[in-house]
Amino acid sequence: MKLDFAIAEANHSRAMDLLFGPDWYRPSDPERGFLAALYAASGTERRTLILGEIIEPLPNEVYWSPAKGLVMAHSYYSRAINRLQEMPGAGLINVHSHPGPRAGLAPPAPSPQDLDSDRNELGAVSRVLFPGRPIGAAIFSAGGGISAREYRFKRPTTRKEALRFARKGPSILFGDRVRIVGRRLRLQEGDPHRKAPPRPFDPVCTDSSILLWGERGQRLLSEISIGIAGLGGVGGIVAEYLARLGVGRLVLVDYDRLERENFNRSQGATRREAAHRIPKVKVYSRVTRAAATAPRFRVVAKRASAAEEDGIRNLLNCDILIGSADDAFARQVLDHASYAHLIPVIDGGTVLVSRPDSTIIAAGKCQIASSGVGHPCLECQGVYTREEATVARESASWGKYLDTDHSSPASEKELRAPSVICTNALVASLMVLRVLSIVLGTTPATTSGLQRYYLENGELQWGAIKECKPACRKNSFSGHGDSHHIPTGVDLRWEAIRKAERE
């Protein structure tokens, strides 16, 4: 399983201030450090260690000793452990600075003294923290490089084991990458001993976009992993766009099948696939493989619902999530995941209202919004309400059709809403532009917020909400990973399909 290290932008700024603040450079005191909460966030293929609340040192709790190096006092560890035991799921990370390199993002390597003190100090911590809580250490360099490592200490079960314990030592695993998550997403290498070369990109196929964001930007796209929840008219187009842009890895989650009824807005799908009712994840695995410009492109297809545990766990392997499921239940699940697991979510959808006996579209909107640390949540932006998410949980048909025809009983109504590929493509384009803005900073003014295009008058407007409402609690579980319960459940639409397919 891969290991990442993630930190919210605000925590990163505070950490850099504590480690390299204005008076940081003192010849006799070359390193600084602090302790912080550490959370584990698990997908099916990736585990992320997230730096949580920083427990700031008091005067003389962290100091430099010429003989011992950087010392964190026992009283500081005790205070930190007492605090962490009250925080469900929180482990401990020891963070310190390395004065060099002062430029470049190369991850700094721990010295033998660092590893030695970790073995002693963190080994002792492992005995007092509740079992299962993560323990780690990280180094920040003045240039901005970060490396992080996780320690797994064997917990002694007998007195004899306890005596031999310290000498035996722990297992150490370095995080492959560092994610700094805020309005933007920054990705850095995290393993100072990494031997594998960076993922390649194709400079010929992508030369037109390299003119915009350079080879560094293109390499970043080839390193990134994006999850797509829902492969309807919008999600399918987003998947192909991302593959063509050079994104290195896609995770596709959807439970539906391609059919003649949705063929007219399934870009890249064939009539044959529609006739055979092939699952959409399979169709778009083929489409994205054929369209990919990244040489080592990988696509993972999971026939599942993003609102259920196995669907969301696959998406938690990703760096950014696309929410195109058009369902308040799935939206709420993704909204929670974005904060707890520090994975930005870009949500999009379109609604059209027809006018009987006319070709005029009575009303229509195409909407996108981003959510996660540094952004207001989808709920506060009005993308869904708590009540809509509640009702969607208990009704398989909720939200599937617009009640415009009052002549037939509801039970006989076709569970369909009007849809057209061009509005789907419009939403998909806005969503992918948002991805580029968050990952590459291509259009800083469009990184956050809700954009809505009204078909009837052709206006593109911005939502008024710039931050979560004061009573919103999403930020209270930011970065809490697995210790925050994501409100998944049984997706009744998917359950009905599963039941029908079993029979």
Added chain:
Amino acid sequence: MDESSLPTPFRIALEHLREKTQAEARVDAVCNNFAYVWVSDLRKANAEAPPGGWIRLPTAFPFGNPHGLVTTEPLKREDGSRVTDAHHPNHDMCKPVQSLGGANYYSWTWQDCPPIRDPRDIVGVLQWYERRIRRG
């Protein structure tokens, strides 16, 4: 029913409810993402009415809103007349607790109510149910 399979925030809410007002609160069924929580001391407007009822709480509580109440007997107002607001006798929603006597469904929703933020808000939810019963 085994409550250990329910999500942690839901179990915290249930424990809090037991501690504060409803010592005998229990989950009798879970169906379509909703738990039927039996509250034996649910105060009814009519003194002669048998106590108790099942409040329907989403297993995602407190991130989902309560929806509906199931009772064994039709609810009555103080003057003895029946509560008719959103009353559905023998509705499908009663099925999970039908064998325990559940026969009357009141499809009350949390629409336009103050947002639920914490598992401990469950006490306020119960008071809301009691107010709805009193208002009829």
